[in-house]
Amino acid sequence: MPSGQFGIVTFQISDSAQPDDVISLTIVGESYSDQDGNVVPPAGNSQNGSITxxxxxxxxxxxxxxLQFGNTFTxxxxxxxxxxxxxxxxxGVMLQVTSISLTGPFSLAGGGSCGAVPFSLEDSESxxxxVVFAPIADGPASGSLTVHSDADEVINATVDLSGEGIPPPVExxxxxxxxxxxxxxxxxxGVVVHVLDTNGDLFTSDNTTVVTMSFANDPSGVATLSGTTAVSVSNGVAIFSDLSIDQVGNGFExxxxxxxxxxxxxxxxxFAVLPLDLFQDRFEQPD
Known part of the structure; x- marks a missing residue:
């Protein structure tokens, strides 16, 4: 090879080689053809070196x-x-993720950046x-997620999963x-409304439901329900403190x-709604 030019030498290292092994190399010049096709004999010199x-x-x-998912409705x-x-x-060593396995009531969900399995990651790429939790029974649940790959070294491949299924509010x-x-x-x-779960228990976790009040039965046919008719639940309970009905009658619901x-x-x-004078007469105390 003429002075000032360079070439590429490729070789394969034996599988028996270990990290930090030093391999000696000797590069011997050979004849080559110039740009006109003339064979140029080797200069006779060689180069020694080593690789680690x-x-x-x-x-x-x-x-x-x-991962802890907390409470989720069954x-x-x-x-x-x-x-x-x-x-x-x-x-430049690629990592191939071949599969992801899960146990328990947990599953993979779309939307992450990894894409469909299998997939590859370049060095330093992430x-x-x-992952989502879908309890099928009330009570604590646990499981695990394991990433399977062709990695030569694994720092961590398993994630512990936990959550708790709770009965949902129903009525x-x-x-x-x-x-x-x-x-x-x-x-x-007064008027008090409870939110109950599937077990018939007070659902004390509910602080968001808005309960509205109306007539189930109006015996007068023309009554108006006044006051605060929409109340937000607190700890599963809604209290209506200022409801009023403007008509009398028996059998209001x-x-x-x-x-x-x-x-x-x-x-x-x-229940009955009484006229004011009858109410006063009934509860008027004697002198």
Whole structure:
């Protein structure tokens, strides 16, 4: 090879070579053809050198090591949590993720940056994978996610998964119905509505449902229900403190409904609304 030019030498290192092994090389010049096709004999010189074997690997890291989904309604699917899959290797070694396995009521969800399995990651590249929790029974649930790959070294490949299935709210019931009312005045004993779950227990986690109040039965046919007729639930309970009916009659019933339309409605016990003068006569104390 003429002075000032360079060439590329390729060779294969034996599988028996170990990191930090030093391999001696001797490069001997040979004849070559110039640009006119004339054979140029070797100059007779040779070059000696050595190379050191380095450990070039794909390194898998999956983080975090644990995902906690908290409470999720039984029979529904949680919002997603994300894991990160990373190739911490270097020197251009690709990492091939061949599969992702899960145990328990957990599954992969779309929307992460990893894409469909299998996929590859270049050195120092990472991507995200979304995971969801879908409990099929009430109570604590656990499982795991494992990333399978061709990594030469694995820092972490498994994520512990946990969550708890809780019975969902299903209905509204009256915890307290009016005993009676006074036309144009208050309903006595107050009105209290409870949110119950599938087990019939008070759903104390509910602080968002808005309960609306209306007539289930209006014996007068023309009555107006006044006061605050929409109340937000607090710890599963909605209290209506200022309802009023402007007509008299026997057999009034109220209906509690979920403004969002998710929960089934509930009706109160029937009660009477008295005229004001009759109420005053009935409860007037003698001198």
């Amino acid at each position: 074997v380095v450990d070039v690997t794909a390194i898998l890291r999956v983080s975090p090591t644990e 029979g529904s699917t949680s919002s997603f949590e994300e894991i990160t899959i990373e190739n911490e290797g270097s020197d 991507c995200t994978q979304r 509204l019931v009256f915890g307290q119905s009016p005993d009676y009312g006074v036309a144009g005045g208050p309903l006595y004993a 109220l209906r509690a409904s979920d403004q969002g339309g998710t929960l089934s409605s509930g009706d109160s016990d029937d």
